Amino acid sequence: MESFTESLNRLKEVHENEVRGLQNKLLELDSERCRDAQRVEELCAKNHQLREQQKALKENVRVLENRLRAGLCDRCMVTQELARKKQQEFENSLLQSLQHVFILTNELNRLQGENEALKEEVKRLQGPRLKPQCREGA
16 A cells, blocks of 8 residues: 555656646747747837838838929929020110110211211312312412
């Protein structure tokens, strides 16, 4: 009977050791499962954040593509506006120069006409004086 009791005690001891080992293993698995759940939660949050960033980037790309299709960029528009102003200034300056040339040409023509008229007047006035002088000298 003693051997049965000993065997029973040994069996109980082995059983308890196995139960403790399994409980420890269960605790390890539970803590690992908690860590895995926490990691999955972190990854889900990171995934959500990345999806939001991807949406924002896609929207930015769409806006930029639309602006590109629509026309010039801001820098090009500023450059184009500056070129337009310079062109306008040049055209205005050219127009003023042409107006001055026109005015000066008219003034030159008037003065040439006046000069011709004065030459004729001088010839007319000198004509009778020279003729009598020529007669007197003859």
